[in-house]
Amino acid sequence: MTRALVLTGPGEAEVQEVEPPVAAPGEVVVDVERAGVCGTDVELFTGHMSYLSTGRSRYPLRPGHEWCGRVTAAGEGVDPAWLGRRVTGDTMLGCGHCARCRAGRHHVCAELAEIGISRGRPGALAEQVALPVTALHRLPDTVDPALGALVEPGGNALRAVRGAALDPGERLLVLGTGTIGLLAALFARAQGVEVHLMGRDDEGLRLAADLGFTGAWTRASLPALPWHAVIDASNAPGLPALALDLVEPAGRLVYIGLARSPSTLDTRDLVLKDVTAVGILGGSAGLAGAIAAYADGSVDARPLVAATVGLADTAGVLAGRRPGGAGPKIHIDPRR
Secondary structure: OEEEEEEEEOOEEEEEEEOOOOOOOOEEEEEEEEEEEOHHHHHHHHOOOHHHHHOOOOOOEOOOOEEEEEEEEEOOOOOHHHOOOEEEEOOEEOOOOOHHHHOOOHHHOOOOEEOOOOOOOOOOOEOEEEEEHHHEEEOOOOOOHHHHOOHHHHHHHHHHHHHHOOOOOOEEEEEOOOHHHHHHHHHHHHOOOEEEEEOOOOOOOHHHHHOOOOOEEOOOOOOOOOEEEEEEOOOOOOHHHHHHHHEEEEEEEEEOOOOOOOOOOOHHHHHHOOOEEEEOOOOHHHHHHHHHHHHHOOOOOHHHEEEEEEHHHHHHHHOOOOOOOOOOEEEEEOOO
């Protein structure tokens, strides 16, 4: 048997002894070194995740999609060279056969399964996880477990920065100072972009300042500068419209945050300002780039991790008990 966190109903989670995963044909089993707790995991725990109402996700559910570990078993058809390698993996598992998958857009496959989120695919808040070998990404030795478990959110953030399509020296405003907002700021800065962030209050901006961002503002203090692109990495329903109001004409908007209630904006402003708006779902196309940036040291995301705790502490974290420092991310070491 192996241990895994199981969500049994809204607000109910416990560590259970479960049958260990088996490496099916084309799949591997990974011993998990580190896993991150994401806002999606919290929504699955509280019952607020929309997938629960549509039936795409259902209890009992085993969450966890930000992770790294070591391959310990390989199924039929898998190159045995994967055994023993440190890896992370893509959350998004497409069917592999449809036109979207064949075009490299498996993250929007109509039959998409998401590890630890949807269609019953067990996640990595566990001692072991199984997944297709095609979803694996090898981790260099310079990417430690903390960085390895930040690859998935890093891939999302890097895709947002690519969506902003800025040249070095141009100015980016990031709305939100959670994990994705701070990661986007780090990746953009590494590319020579002038980065500013807007948070809710001075306390929320403290980590941004500690990371060396001098342009860290609240809405009240935000200067009237030309913002060549704006990334909305918040969960506030009013900020998508604010992003459109703030961005320069002919600039770019990137929407990666999701609010619980609908956001509205005036598309007349979008047209009359000749603004390009980009939506980002998933980190699939950004995972390799995130690994490369972590490996070469151009982005160090480890200060975002407030604490690393054991699997038995995960339910408390999901319920809002946050140990450690000021970082937005809590990591789980399932071996504890």
